[in-house]
Structure formats: structure tokens, C-alpha cells
Amino acid sequence: MVARWADTVLRIGYTWTGSMQDAQDVSQTVLLKLLTSPRRFDGEEQERAWVLRVAVNCCKDLKKSAWARRRVPLESAGEAAVELPEVEDSPVLRAVQALPEKYRQAVYLRYYEEYEVEEIADLMGCRAPQVSTYLYRGKQKLKIMLGGMYGQQCLSE
């Protein structure tokens, strides 16, 4: 289970929070939840959808200080716990991470997870037209940051 989902949740956590430390916290919380509340899924796609939803909610909870975290404090696995590509080797990733929060989340869900706009709206807790706006503006900003055809092609439909 760790092998199957640890990296996925790490990427969601990093995209949402912008912090690798917070991403690791999210990863631990979600995987612990999966371990301690076992579920049966009809397939990997359904399991992935569950993991994604729980991870997104966990990122929201991390941001909202009101909700107490229901997890055992875990010791850090040390500095060698995760790999992150070098800045110069990941221009698109850096540009997406520089987007405003809502644009970044919408871009991740559309172009990495390949969700439809309505599904993204449900996950983000907003209306579908807002998602369309986030995607439109996100791509506009990426065009500017990445420049010309590169910016347009990197997220082509």
C-alpha cells in the first residue's frame, strides 16, 4: 500500500501546500487513514479517486488551523526521504508551483490526474465555471512564465 500510493500522495501534498515537509505530513496522514480504516475498492481507479479525495481534504485541513490532526506525530525520516528534481531540470513544474493556489490545483487535477471540469469542481468545492476560469488564467500565466510556444504546448489539450 505504501509502495502504491506514497508517491502519489506526496505529489498531491507538494502541489497543494508548496512545502515538501507538509507534503510528507499529508502523505503520512493519508496512508495511516488507509491503513486504519481499511476499505475494499472495485478497482485501482476507484481506490485512486478515494486516495485523491482524502489527500485533497487533508491538505485543506492542514491549511485550516481549526481542525485537529488525527494522527500520531511521526518522526522525520531524515533529509534523504524524498527526491525533488533540480530547479533547472523542471521548468514546467516550477512554473505551475508558482501559480496562485487555485490555478495550481486546477491545473494539477486537469493535466496530471486528467479529471473533467465537473469532477474538479466537486473536489475543489467550487463551481464548474470557476474551474474553467482557474484553468484559463493558469494557462495564460504559464504562457507568460514559460514563454511562447513552449508555454502553450506544455499543457495542450
Added chain:
Amino acid sequence: MDNSAYRNELDRIRYTAEGRAALAEQLMRAQSAERGRRSVRWPRKMMAVAIAAAVLVGTAAAAAGPLWERYFGHLDEGQQAVIDSLSATPETLPAAESNGTVMTPLAAFGDRDFYYLMLEIRAPEGTVLPDYGEEKGYYQLFGDVPGEKISLMDGDGQELYNNREFAWMPRTGEDNVLTAVLRLWPAEGVDFSDGTDKILHIPGLWVQSPDKVYTPVLTGSWDFNIGAHSGGVESRTPDVAGVTVESEDCGTMTLEYLRISPLGMRIRYSWSDPVEGVWPSAELAVVMKDGSEVSLANSVGSAGEDWSEAYGPFDTPVNIEQAAAVRWGDAIIPLEAD
């Protein structure tokens, strides 16, 4: 370069072998610790039930805050005071029984724009309401046909349009009991705190399968008059004349209306240069006197070609006496003290 560039770069974020091993070990230790906590869960739930009983017999005001921490998480003294000042009294919200199932309001509070109801659903003794994992479905307080919907009506039987959402609380350990928190937000023109009758109707309990098939579990009719109390803290409608924010695509956004209460906010704004398919917005938050900000937990609204109206609740109640301003994008709207 094609659209896999983003995917390829993001895929390079991963745990190292050492990181995975350490993570797996820590999860195993945490899982053992979680099992240990579960063995003492029942006494804590009994304490929660005892607190709820204290609410019902009228020592409520001081206990309402801790009870709501089960839903909101930690509440400071100011937030608890807000809830206490807005709480309904037990006499105004008696339990309702139908077909052997008793629904009991454990606590309730609201202001003009938002209303929270913590509701215990107790099926007849011997009924087992199993835990459903998300792969099997969800409990819902409504079915999928007319007549099986939650409704809110005035004293004349007219439906009052409102948004509603609810969350299930952790189980108490009793197989025939569920606890839900309903959050209601009315459309403009409906005031939860005006003291007039507002009958909340719950049609029962269903299970919704992942492919949206509804199966009834408990059916009947449970009604609660949630209008029979008045909110303690007035909403504020600060002067927003001249408040504008520049949008990226649609020109200048002009704020036309803002209302803030301890439980949420409502705004209406317009923009100068409409673009088809684009609805501009600006981040909305309350700026507290200590510099922290509180955002809306969710929002709904309506929009036209060049205007939008949105409203929604805060994540947790806000001690509005400690609110300094509202931030809309980079515009600051001071909140004058009453």
C-alpha cells in the same frame, strides 16, 4: 514539447528507498498506537453524550462550546462565546419521533444567515446502522425523488430556498445511532434570526451507493421549528463605496455590497469589461485584530454577464468583535466597532 512535460517533471517527485522504509515503519507504529486509543474510545464517547445531556437539561450555554468542538475542532473562548450567544434553547427544539426513530437536536445555533443543527438519529432498539465505507456508499438524509428531500418552510407552508450541507460525526459506539451536523444557508430574504416559524423537515435516512442508487433505511417525517429563536449578534454591512479591485481579464471589479456576521459573509460585485466564460473574483477574508485572516469554508452564489453574488460560512465561528477589516483582493474594508 508536449503536454507530458508537466507530468514527467512531477513524476520525479518521489520517496527514496530509505524514505519509503522509514515511512512504512512509522505507519506500523502509528497503527499500533491507533489500536490502543480505540480501546478507550467508549468512555470518551460516554463523556460526550453526558455533555449533550447537560445541554438538553438547560445548563447548556457553558457546555455548547465543547460540544461543538467535535465538529469544528478547537474553539477559543471568543468563538465559544459567539456560539453560546447564538444558541437555541432546548425548549425550542424538542425531539421528534416517527416510525420508532427518534431524532433529537443535541445543540443548535445560528444568526441571520447561517444555522447549525447537531442532530442525533436513534433508530429503534435492535436496529443496526452499519458503517459504510466509501466504496459501498454514504448515508444521506434524503432520497432521490420529490417528497424525499430535506425542506425548510415558513409558517404558511411556503418553501424557503436555502443551501444545506451536512456532515456525519464519529459514531458513538451504539449500533442504532448516527449523529449529523446540518449547516443551512438561506437565500437572500430569509432571516434565521427574525423569530418567525421555519420548519425544517427531515424525510428519513437513505444509503446512496457510489453509482447514486438510493436505498431507504429509515423513513417517516421529522420536523423541527428552527425559527423560534433570535440571534444574538447583529450582522454588519460596512460602507463599500469606492471599493474596487482590478481583475486580470475583466477590467475593474466594483464591490457593491458586503455583509458579515460571526458565521459568514455575503458579497455582491460587478465588473467593467465582461469576457464570455470568465467570472472574475478576488480572495475574500476577514482580517482579525491580531493580523490573522479567516476565509470562507465554501461559497455558493449566482452570476450574470457582469456581476456576481457569493455567500458562504466561515470555517469556524468568528468573534466579530475582534475583526478589524475585510480583505477583498488587495482592497481593505475597515469594520467599524458598533
